[in-house]
Amino acid sequence: EKGGYPSFMEKEINDQPDAVAQTLLGRSDADGNLTLDEIRVDPSVLKNIDRIIVLACGTSAYAGQVARYAIEHWCRIPTEVELSHEFRYRDPIVDENTLIVSISQSGETMDTLMAVRYAREQGAKTVAICNTNGSTIPRESDAVLYTHAGPEIAVASTKAFLAQITAAYLLGLYLAQLRGNLFQGQIKDILAELAKTPAKIATVLENADQIKELARSMADTRSVLFLGRHVGYPVAMEGALKLKELAYIHAEGFAAGELKHGPIALIEEGQPVIVVVPSPRGRDSLHSKVVSNIQEVRARGAKTIVIAEEGDESVKAYAEHVFYVPETSTLLAPLLTTVPLQIFALELASAKGFDVDQPRNLAKSVTVE
Ligand code: M6R
DSSP states (O other), X not given: OOTTOSSHHHHHHHTHHHHHHHHHTTSBOTTSOBOOTTOOSOHHHHHHOOEEEEEEOHHHHHHHHHHHHHHHHHHOOOEEEEEHHXXXXXXXXXXXTEEEEEEESSSOOHHHHHHHHHHHHXXXXXXXXXXXXXXXXXXXXXEEEEOOOOOOOSSSOSHHHHHHHHHHHHHHHHHHHHHTOSOHHHHHHHHHHHHTHHHHHHHHHHTOHHHHHHHHHTTTOOEEEEEEOTTXXXXXXXXXXXXXXXXXXXXXXXXXXXXXXXXXXXXXXXXXXXXEOOOTTSSTTHHHHHHHHHHHHHHTTOEEEEEEETTOGGGGGGOSEEEEEOOOOGGGTHHHHHHHHHHHHHHHHHHTTOOSSSOTTXXXXXXXX
């Protein structure tokens, strides 16, 4: 059942090309146009929404944070991501023009269920992105967009995360199509680029030996910092969460731009810092800013480990270790850059002899508030 792998987690990491491919399957027609029949919310209602709130916890919330960049960019609808357990307690502003998008692998997370119920009571429309057929959150929502990642057994979420990003992107494209924010040709191009990601994830998996080796050599590490910017920021937080959960190592993810506002004080000789670098072909000088951040921490003694796009030579001078992922657009990069971070946590935890499928103190689905 583990498909020959030593753990479910390793199997699920390796299942990711398929998890993304399955989530895309049947959701565009022969001409490459998007068809999301399962979104059974009246299109006239969706045309009028003026706000999106994504509700989720843990890794699923990081998927929401990634998706927010794409949804706002494509649909021009203000989008927030809120941890489900914080949402209800701040007297949130929610009405019939608010679209609630819940993200949950299990569909049973009590915090998220209660937040969805609350939002519905306030008149909001609710769409669930979920990996578990017939679970409670989809049943209590107006519509559901299933991620077809297949059952996820390991407590630490991996393939569900990539499938959640994929599904949330499809939802964003669907809204953009419905509301006329993107031309049909643009939507087709993005779908075509998405369709190429499973093969690119497979490439990342095939080239994982070096990151495995590095992870195993770092079994005695006490703390690891993760930096990212734009979509790389939630990826950094996800990388840190994986390391905490599996290897019980103190890890924190930061927005790279926040470094100088405090966290840079943590940098001392030998402190490992993993940096998720945006594509040099991307917009808004994101890349050069992150490269400066690598220089800043390096100058203070950090051991710099960099995840960058294939062909990006500029990072080599500042990185002790560089791991390359294939080229893709800025918004799709998380589907690739997350994978080495998952492998890093898995290998480091395995080197320490920990049970990666059942980390201490954690449950696969958190059904209490
Ligand atoms: O089933 P859900 O997606 O609602 O679960 C949410 C979180 O509990 C979950 O992502 C948790 O953070 C995982 N252990 C992450 O690896």
